Amino acid sequence: MTDFGFDRRSLLKGGATLLAAAATMSADQLLGYAKAWAQASPGKPEPGAKINLLRWKRFVEAEDVAFMKIVDAFQKANNVTINVSNESYDDIQPKASVAANTGQGLDMVWGLYSLPFLFPSKCTDVTDVADYLANKCGGWADSGKTYGMYNGKWIGIPVAATGALINYRIAAAEKAGHKEFPKDLGGFADLVKGLHKNGTPAGMALGHASGDANTWLYWALWSHGGNLIDKDNKVVINSPETAKSLEYVKGLYDNFIPGTASWNDASNNKAFLAGQLYLTVNGISVYVTAKKENKQIAEDMNHAHLPVGTDGKSRELHLGFPILIFNFTKFPQTCKAFTAFMMEPEQFNPWVEAAQGYLSPFLKDYEKNPMWTADPKNTPYRDVAATAMSPAGLGQMGENAAAAIADFVVVDMFANYCTGREDVKTAMSSAERAAKRIFRS
Template identity: 85%
Template sequence: MSNFTPDRRSLLKGGGTLLAAAATMSSEQLLGLAKAWAQSAPWKPEAGAKINMLRWKRFVEAEDVAFMKIVDAFQKATGVTINVSNESYDDLQPKASVAANTGQGLDLVWGLYSLPFLFPSKCTDMTDVADYLGKKCGGWAPSGQAYGQLDGKWIGIPVAATGGLVNYRVAAAEKAGHKEFPKDLGGFADLVKGMNKNGTPAGMALGHASGDANGWLHWALWAHGGNLIDKDNKVVLNSPETAKALEYVKGLYADFIPGTASWNDSSNNKAFLAGQLHLTVNGISIYVTAKKENPQIAEDMNHAHLPAGVDGKTRELHLGFPILVFNFTKYPQACKAFTAFMLEPEQYDPWIGAAQGYLSPFLLDYTKNPIWTADPKNTPYRDVAVTAQTPAGVGQMGENAAAAIADFVLVDMFANYCTGSEDLQTAMKSAERSAKRIFR
């Protein structure tokens, strides 16, 4: 692949013009890259390989188009057939679980968060792919390693993450008294209160929104020093720190736009783009859509990391996207080859460009992509691997932590207290019981 290194360097240094050109790389160019790669790649697909792949439904259309071009080029260069099916965030894990339990139907899943950890014994060892990519692409961020490794073995490859960051309307924040986005918990609460008072409310999901609700509510727990489990994976949820997090979130909820307790992952996008919502936690997809469909909103919005916790450190749960290969596939070499090809610089860099900030890398070289600085509003999404924790927090990622986030243990605790269906102690104890059933 050294033949193509100069192109990659020029892409990384070339700014917006080259980025736009790369993001629209012709099918012929991509096919040429794929053919050259296939000749030298360590993995040789099995003859007649047919891969059934499941991935999440797109939130940024250009990302999906760029991804399907990569699929098409790989198929033509290798003779492998890849059937791609798409499911919503909330339907993806159940479909993957059915395949894992039955041992059929899917070969490869590009999923959410800690999906490989739900059934690690069904995952192909991807250590060779991870090592290959790490050496070639600047190494893995520690959060990438945490999302991919179990007991020193890579059971999945973290392709990227969607940063769960604050999307806000600048004029509304300034009118509420915050010319700069607050960096502490008290300032953030003051901003939310002031925005609601002015009729420009905030709102974050408290329903079963796999990305949005899990993301900001894990942050709220960690920011107050709370944890679901400790470093030995013992459940420690029922604590004064959790109580403080619950009270803090209920205070925010009191100033939210109505209805957030039933929101899914697309609810806040729609409300923000309709001008009903002025602050939320989301990927960059709201901004990408606004630039296209409502430039006035795009002009008046910006992004920020969530405030630091009580100890001054920022810990966030971003929506990691790991890819796994089931170990019952008949075509492990084809699956490994495709996974590695996806993250090769020659197409991953323009793919990130096409995603317009929606895919943040775990491989460190990709933080140099000009998409992160061509528009300063994109820049906060560049560094999500730095602030990312896995759903296990300070604990060890594994089947139990994966099950806890899949079952919305934390989300339900916060939602039950905020909506008044449980008092503070009952909400904590209910969640503690649910967690202890999982972490037996």
């Protein structure tokens, strides 16, 4: 493995103002920084390397623009090519799996949740990159380690997460009797009922929405003491605690706006911005878009963490975005160098600012970025890494837990009960069978 222990002083030799200038994200200044970085880097990209990188489609345009500036600067500074393709959340995993199985087509994937754990044997060891970034950027949050490490080594770099937090309309919540956003399960259920009664409904996805459905439904399960697997990775979904979570979610669903059982990851954004939806679980992208397209909604909305569980503890599943390098790539050093470069503070901080709260980093130093407090409505998204759990919950992340979330085992259990397809016992039994097929327990 290449040692990514860059000499900070060597980067400064090109001029004392270079790093400060790069933070403005001017294309020319960023290119100057990239060239200095390339000269100082011990991990030299392979000459003429051509990389195919797949990433999720943007929800915040400015984030994508900032990302592509980083890509462009790295290409020019190192005389390499990085072809970036974009797919919807739900299409990332199938395309990555095809590449993993065939050993061709993609070099890198910036995907969702536990994507590297679906095929850990196909991932390049990036422990050197992870250690370099940790030493430079204040260390990794524990949740970042969970999203990146497998059997003692790093198989992916958890770039950031999109916080799955409450987006709500302030006036509607107050009219429903909640001037302060409820922090407990009972208060949250009361708010959702009040919103429905007043014709200002809530709504969260129960369809196969990789981001929006998985995040809040795993929270609902965990908050009642339920779990898909225990600490030994034994399937324990069929339990009294799970039954309570099913009843709780059914009570919410009965007060939702119609149609949430078929929602994808864009559905709640559209409904909220159209003034049809007054509470949902989402990233900050609704607010970002509203500030640009509907300032009245932006001024009347706020964000909050999901309520604590029955034991008073906070457990949330956020939409982690790990980047992986396939071990069949012909250009591993180029892929590693690009991964390290894109998360350097000089361009990562402006990138985080451009994302306007949509990217919540797992590296601790990035919590200090002033954008998290410049607008108090951004602040809840700063703390996403601290509250995040992995899709394994109590268990260990691995191929099985990754497959379970990719197959919507938990989502289907809730959807089947809420829509009347199955009763509580049958829904739990169906989920138990599906999980046991995956975990082979």
